[in-house]
Amino acid sequence: MQIWKEYQERNKDRFLNEMLDLLRIPSVSAKSEHKTDMIDCAKAVERSLLEAGCDKAMVMDTDGYPVVYGEKIIDPAKPTVLVYGHYDVQPAEPLELWHSGPFDPVIKDGKIFARGSADDKGQFYMHVKALEVLVKTDSLATNIKFLIEGEEEIGSPNLGKFVAANKELLKADVILISDSSMLSMENPSLDTGVRGLSYIQIEVTGANRDLHSGTYGGAVANPITILAKMIAGCHDENNHITIPGFYDDVYESTGEERELLNKAPYNEQEYKDELGVRELWGEKGYTTYERTGIRPTLEVNGIWGGYTGEGAKTVLPSKAFAKISARLVPNQSSDKITEKLLAYFRSVAPPSVEVKAELHHGGEPYMTPIASNGYKAASKAVETTFGKAPIPVRGGGSIPICSILEKELGIKIVFMGFGLDNDNLHSPNEKYDIYNYNKGIETIPYFHKYFAELSNE
């Protein structure tokens, strides 16, 4: 549509600058020191929704950080699209590895470097600007609702309750989420599912205080050594996960499904070069896309214990800790896997230490049907603006809220992400390409157009 393109072109600098302003707010949900920033960010999102053309927008309380809701209802009889996104971001640490401030966006080589640029501020904001395009060109064919939460990066502990309590307000025909990536701009793709998550923390305690490693070493258990043994035992020599029962409910993809998945363009040497590794690592018998898509995984996200400062300290520490998470695939259950993980870590501990294993958060895996109107509308929209039909792929990440949203609202989710795998999500120097940002704003209006058309068929 020429009028959309023209409006976007005329306003693209402002569209960019508004997004940069949002990136400047350090809305880190995991760290309590950012409480005020979180509220400021929610208010900024509310304002942006009103300015873009929402009839109504509001910051709504939860037991944790607030949800921002907004709506533009053109006709209750028309189909309604619920846009989900999140205004919170991952912690920026380790800060010393950033080339510029994580909350001080810098543009370099056409890329916006800042925490949250791709995950998810830059992506959900495309929907805010797409709404503006549609409203200002008077061409909106659907009702639009926005549900922008502030606790996605900590596992959305309060969203289930919020959605259950606001079913009428959130009533819609499809949920549209831009919080994922494409294979590349040349090979556009759409995720047909996300993995689930079980995230736990382990605390191993030996003696009741740090000890001198000369006086007590060799006679008292070292919690780091014990924790290392526990972690080492999680994968066998083929990198299969050894937690008892871990694979029990895994949906085994058919040969056909695996074949389709492996048709996606992939160059192992380029993949390795881009990551700077000599060899890849993974579960024997599966390809890289299978390992990150259809297979569950177990990763240690963090470990610490003893002296970690400059120089040397001959301490035999009292405690060691690890953060460990599993990515789950259909039909695994987050609760069940969490139980198995906790049981494993509690059971393998020798009597010379005490182990505390606790759930951080979890989320269920999710699959979206490619036969649905929502997926079809997204596929057609991408084909229109990219000139190429998107490849359906299985995303490796997790959006724990998916299964909750579907359960509470009874509608399907469509993933239409415009990020790239090398966006450094959750890492230093997170970035989002300006090209992708603009491409998203260009594509989203077509989704609404096609979804309205398909719904009327």
Added chain:
Amino acid sequence: MQIWKEYQERNKDRFLNEMLDLLRIPSVSAKSEHKTDMIDCAKAVERSLLEAGCDKAMVMDTDGYPVVYGEKIIDPAKPTVLVYGHYDVQPAEPLELWHSGPFDPVIKDGKIFARGSADDKGQFYMHVKALEVLVKTDSLATNIKFLIEGEEEIGSPNLGKFVAANKELLKADVILISDSSMLSMENPSLDTGVRGLSYIQIEVTGANRDLHSGTYGGAVANPITILAKMIAGCHDENNHITIPGFYDDVYESTGEERELLNKAPYNEQEYKDELGVRELWGEKGYTTYERTGIRPTLEVNGIWGGYTGEGAKTVLPSKAFAKISARLVPNQSSDKITEKLLAYFRSVAPPSVEVKAELHHGGEPYMTPIASNGYKAASKAVETTFGKAPIPVRGGGSIPICSILEKELGIKIVFMGFGLDNDNLHSPNEKYDIYNYNKGIETIPYFHKYFAELSNE
């Protein structure tokens, strides 16, 4: 000697307060931010030596932190005792576990709580005050030299060179060190040796940046998992160390030696209760005293990698680190063991990661002959003030400088420590009992008296 006792009694409050002043200087050699404190501390030690009665004292440069030298020469023909100590202390972290400031000494239940109270400021300062007692009562029977260094806690990297360059200045008949502990005040003991040390740091690198654990997890090696496997492989199921060749040169104690060692009072239930553990841990086939005395050990002193902050972050980290040290027994060589450790960590790494393994510092094990005049003088001194002959035991800690001092100066070392195993050396809430401090000042003059007598025989 009644005059010593009287002088000490009259001055004991000042003796204590002077030591507390020294504890207030945060002389942490491992952390470069304490550079100025280190120099301040060296100057304070120099001043205290002059005030106690040294004819001469000076702060002497090295390539690292300075050495403080002092001397009181009564007669070049008389035997000379060289007192070694160190004015640097271990880092105080983790700070949150201290009940009071580590550099803000607090006295509670007759104990001085502060970093360095037992290791080693409180202990070497006993010698400074013992000198004052001897000088002021005009009863010094030996010459005394002081060699107080500032880099013991980082492995004394510059002391070897310093001693080699100052052999004439440091010329003595025996070296006396108070930097160890006794079994208890009821069961006084003297260490007849210290263990050696090999301290290394490992850095494991996977991808060239932190990654999103959902996008890449399962397809790229996790350096924490790899490091955990490497550490887990260091001990077998009997807690024997598996590093190839690790035990090759270990001096195997005779049955008689082990019997003598195991005669030292030991109550396993009390030992466990004091540490708050249900079970002990250690090399199969050896008792606790054997494990900490005559057997070499391997401990992880610190580990870190990935996200270690509050909450959850689903990162697949680029790097993981560990600080690892081995305690060595006679006839192991620190250089040889360090090579074996580095080789092990380099060789077991899979090609999916890069491993950097580097030496932090090392030191040779040391044994002191109980037939020497030095040991005999110490034993007699302890017997005089404790009313009980001390038990000779093998200390678990390391004083890397021992073998260097002996090699360069050609004289033997006597360990006469007045600490206790529960002094929390290298840990939060390090303490030193005022009783022990005073007992040390009371005992040391007898060492000089008996050493002079034995030397004249």
